[in-house]
Amino acid sequence: MLDQTLAALALSGATTVVAAMATDAWEAARTGTARLLGRGEPPRQATVEHQLDADAELVLGEADSPGVRRELVPVWNRRLVAFLRENPAAADELRALLDEIRPTLPQGEPRWVQQVTAHGQGTAFGVQGGDIHYHGGPATSAAGEAAQADRG
Numbered sequence: 001m002l003d004q005t006l007a008a009l010a011l012s013g014a015t016t017v018v019a020a021m022a023t024d025a026w027e028a029a030r031t032g033t034a035r036l037l038g039r040g041e042p043p044r045q046a047t048v049e050h051q052l053d054a055d056a057e058l059v060l061g062e063a064d065s066p067g068v069r070r071e072l073v074p075v076w077n078r079r080l081v082a083f084l085r086e087n088p089a090a091a092d093e094l095r096a097l098l099d100e101i102r103p104t105l106p107q108g109e110p111r112w113v114q115q116v117t118a119h120g121q122g123t124a125f126g127v128q129g130g131d132i133h134y135h136g137g138p139a140t141s142a143a144g145e146a147a148q149a150d151r152g
Contacts, residue, residue, distance in 0.1 A: 014076035025104035
């Protein structure tokens with residue numbers, strides 16, 4: 001079994017390599033990954049290059065490239081886990097490669113999630129990326145009566 005640090009590194013590596021597919025970061029990611037996993041053996045490096053190229057073609061060829069990427073991450077995670085199990089001393093090399101690739105990855109669009117909930121007689125307002133102006137009118141008769149009863 002691989003220790004948790006190396007397992008996390010493998011997952012990070014898989015995510016980064018797959019994220020680089022079909023982007024401007026691809027050539028550096030492809031070359032570095034093939035060199036690292038090939039360990040100086042040209043036939044092994046060629047095999048890794050072929051795997052990387054085939055997977056990058058899947059990402060390019062599918063309309064649902066995010067879905068393909070989600071499917072490829074576990075595949076590359078498994079490959080990197082096996083690699084690190086055989087070559088635990090290569091962890092620093094993998095970290096250095098990821099540090100080189102990550103800054104060149106395209107930045108995704110910011111995504112915001114907002115959940116606004118009101119309970120009972122409450123009113124909830126939510127806004128993202130703008131302003132909200134609320135001018136409360138007179139309270140409804142039920143709300144006014146409840147307020148009077150509370151003071152009561």
